[in-house]
Amino acid sequence: MTQELKRQVVEANQALKSSGLVALTWGNVSAIDRDSGLVAIKPSGVPYEELKPSNIVVVNLENDVIEGEFKPSSDTKTHLELYRNFSSIGAVVHTHSPSATAFSQAGKALACLGTTHADHFYGEVPLARALTAAELAQDYEHFTGVSIVECFEALGLDPVEMPAVLLRHHAPFTWGQNTVKAVENSIALEMCAQMALMSYQLNPELKPIPEHILKQHYQRKHGANAYYGQ
Amino acid sequence: MTQELKRQVVEANQALKSSGLVALTWGNVSAIDRDSGLVAIKPSGVPYEELKPSNIVVVNLENDVIEGEFKPSSDTKTHLELYRNFSSIGAVVHTHSPSATAFSQAGKALACLGTTHADHFYGEVPLARALTAAELAQDYEHFTGVSIVECFEALGLDPVEMPAVLLRHHAPFTWGQNTVKAVENSIALEMCAQMALMSYQLNPELKPIPEHILKQHYQRKHGANAYYGQ
Amino acid sequence: MTQELKRQVVEANQALKSSGLVALTWGNVSAIDRDSGLVAIKPSGVPYEELKPSNIVVVNLENDVIEGEFKPSSDTKTHLELYRNFSSIGAVVHTHSPSATAFSQAGKALACLGTTHADHFYGEVPLARALTAAELAQDYEHFTGVSIVECFEALGLDPVEMPAVLLRHHAPFTWGQNTVKAVENSIALEMCAQMALMSYQLNPELKPIPEHILKQHYQRKHGANAYYGQ
């Protein structure tokens, strides 16, 4: 595990705070080194301003702590389930950002209502099912990851095209090829959820944008013929 | 009364301002030294930026000023009633944070709509009754405390598991084992109230989360088998 | 006209910006020296960060410019009408703060829904009538002031107990014994309007607080037996 990856994890966790996505210690970022299969993650309950590469925890994909004196984030098993199943992702972010969390709490997937959404998420951000009482009792964080993977399989979603999910009763997870992209997706998700709340206030019957607009906008920024950026 | 406790009270009052929970001078924090039975509290109407240990007021549980040249917060008697009846608490916070205050004004308890809430409050944050005209005329702040204690007794609530209350027509109080925890509970309450407002916009008929999720999430952070934090 | 009063006017105008009450140049503060009958007011359209005592404009109560190289605020005649009729006030503030402006635009007076409101405004903040086309054509800003004074006379309101008004189709004015108090009233009005919006979302049929609570809370901070502050 390189110092560089730990440094990225520190910066990304601190970006959650500075971008207003989290209050208190309500969020965490991890990143994986695919060569070694090691994951660097925030220590549990440590304030963002105290984070530094030396207190980042390193675990393997079986959740053994490999490096670090602190306990890893209580959400670590959820992160690991995502890394094990979504082989193309390099970083995972969990927040309780308010507008996205409102969709989780209300039990509503986040429909694509405009091009801001289409620029980042190829269609409706899905809502993973609630866990059963048995799953909660046995291994809450592991089955949280399982419910996400199940949701993506059931809907035939590609985690590269849809780098976000809403957990029923809980809050969102996002991911990306690296920590910067994963945090950007958390910011984009929160903004899209905020805009959706206001859009529904103006028109409670609002329908998603037409498929051809979704496709055009998504492909402007992603895929083979993308022409956004340098 | 140690300087240390006064210093904590200064910091916690200033944290109300920096965390955006209060405008003007609409909030106050106190802390109790259980050995001496003395309470350190914000002076009334003094701007947060002017606070320092030397202008913090010290009162005993009978509301006699023991130290300090200033008048204590006009809400002091409410704080004292809480310290007298909730023996496990070490600090009390009062704010008019906007979303929580909206629930107070609307006369609605704050149902537990998600795990953000369950991480901090074990169930619905209760609404204390309005005071009678006679109580108001006789001793407004004292009876405010009485209404909180009555509410907790009537509902069989443990102030450790439920460190917050909404006052009818007024605003919230929170508490905790120390000033840091009590302020964190004010921040959590405001965020949960804000998320609840947005969740109800999406689904006005929304029900509280299932009991087993509430229990799992609360116990993840609190109680004998808590595994959150270091 | 003393430098001190001009300095207070500079600070109060800048406080509108730093407290988030105004965008661009959408607000102005004035103060009156009752001995000389002279009013210091913001120059029109000048950014808040460029204000200094030397560019504050001084006018008399008949709207003659007495000092200053700049044109006074385009709202000056409204300020003057308030000073001429409300003899107890020392400063006037105009903003387009968003939540209060929403009540102006929706044509609704701001009912007293909680003690935050009662601490600052003794009852419902009134809505002044819209101007007629003739009044607009003849002297818009003067008749804006006239509509406020008429409103207070018609409702029998005391401008000391009710230091705010909502203008139909427009935005709020507040006032106070000095610039600090007048700006505080603008902050309080915006917060009360924001809380009211959220309270009505939770309960669209919400009624004002009982009269005895209004009275108790208002008198806690104001009047002969006030016991808030030092």
Next chain:
Amino acid sequence: MTQELKRQVVEANQALKSSGLVALTWGNVSAIDRDSGLVAIKPSGVPYEELKPSNIVVVNLENDVIEGEFKPSSDTKTHLELYRNFSSIGAVVHTHSPSATAFSQAGKALACLGTTHADHFYGEVPLARALTAAELAQDYEHFTGVSIVECFEALGLDPVEMPAVLLRHHAPFTWGQNTVKAVENSIALEMCAQMALMSYQLNPELKPIPEHILKQHYQRKHGANAYYGQ
């Protein structure tokens, strides 16, 4: 193309960020030198804090890059269509500011609900039609500009009196005689949209302000007899 214009474009793009109108890289500002017919515009996908005159891209009105090593904003063709058709404008701004975008997403023009709006926009801010699938496939950004120009022609709107438009399913564009005015119009549009959302919550049937108030307020700040500012 002067350094001065590039410097203005840098400052205006950075003002989008500091004024809270954009997250991530969701916005861009351009300015035109009418003598040379050259347009200075933000490079695509470059963070605002990295902008400097040397990385601003210069294109002509036929969308040939004249200066600069970077690709211009992906929205450049929309800007150019506006410059070609609206001969009086000197700068164009595109944002996804949340409240204005909510109107775009909900498919609602922004009615003039108060004098804040009337001070900046002479009447209802129009909603341009959605693009057809054929237009999207052929040249998305060009036809976005075409839809705006068509909208203004169909409604008989003067782009000087109405320096803003809402794109269906997308977000707003604003413009002005220079970058400072164009950004001010983006700020004003977002504030008016936010206030409108709150006004409609209070009164879903709210009608636009009377025509004589619109006219008076608009002309107070604009046109031959304007008396706002210095």
